[in-house]
């Protein structure tokens with residue numbers, strides 16, 4: 001390596017990526033029930049959490065972070081119930097590097113078939129000075145003690161240096177190395193305040209992989225917040241730099257502006273396998289049902305133009321696009337709606353729509369129009385579309401029937 005970040009070592013993952021035809025398996029760690037629930041107004045009751053956890057499991061999520069057991073008796077109970085109800089995903093509980101947190105996390109997850117304890121401690125200068133009032137030596141000592149205590153309960157231990165993306169490189173390398181030596185099997189590098197850019201994330205992960213001597217003994221994980229709208233891009237950048245796990249939430253819910261959206265990172269890797277050479281265990285046809293369930297249980301609506309799961313994600317209104325779609329879907333669609341769990345592509349009829357889409361919809365509704373009938377109905381349709389935001393099938397039926405009965 002010629003720079004601090006140096007050349008990129010071979011990436012991590014469950015499969016070798018040296019052969020470009022072989023996709024690396026990226027672990028999906030869902031934190032909808034923990035960081036997601038930290039979204040203002042997003043709290044869920046026990047039954048709702050169980051329903052979400054069951055859907056996450058059915059979808060193929062590798063690790064479900066079910067909650068922060070020390071936070072409240074309700075959180076503890078939810079993690080415990082999820083741990084006994086879920087069989088295929090690993091169940092994870094969050095803990096600060098404090099004995100009582102770690103003990104509670106273990107009590108809550110110990111009933112799971114596969115359990116994980118996730119311990120965290122802030123490492124950036126801002127957090128050390130103003131929040132923790134601890135020296136770097138004290139931080140390392142506390143992190144090591146936390147990982148060791150968790151390891152005493154459970155083989156699978158994750159460590160997060162909170163605010164890692166604003167931590168000095170040398171100190172971050174020191175903490176990560178010490179945490180792995182103490183037994184951490186996953187090291188997560190959170191962009192806690194959503195401050196990093198994709199290039200910086202790439203450089204930081206590459207730097208860690210070049211400078212931390214025992215880094216390959218742990219899975220390197222990414223956890224990005226969306227304060228500047230870069231959480232998904234940053235997570236994918238971490239994967240490109242060799243991360244083997246992505247932490248994310250359904251619909252991107254989470255603290256403040258939220259976390260990386262699970263549906264977006266999964267579909268980006270699936271749709272651009274040619275670029276990332278990565279895959280996941282996620283059954284993508286469950287993405288829309290999961291999005292709807294989380295939206296319903298948290299009361300947080302999904303914006304219409306949200307990538308992958310928004311109502312408009314596969315809706316085409318302009319005449320040029322609709323005409324292209326009717327001829328060949330790949331002209332304007334890079335994924336199929338069925339692949340993410342939508343019933344079908346939506347050609348929305350509105351003022352930008354063209355004759356081809358109108359004829360197609362009329363045919364679908366049982367009317368084959370002559371060229372002359374289509375001309376007249378199209379004129380009336382455009383007049384109506386200028387007055388209404390969206391034209392429904394009932395409007396088309398009325399226009400066509402009026403034309404047929406009048407001609």
Ligand code: KIV
Pocket residue numbers: 035120160162163188190191192193223225
């Ligand atoms: O954003 C963050 O730093 C966290 C940690 C607890 C992993 O959520």
Ligand code: ZN
Pocket residue numbers: 035190192223225255
């Ligand atoms: Zn977070």
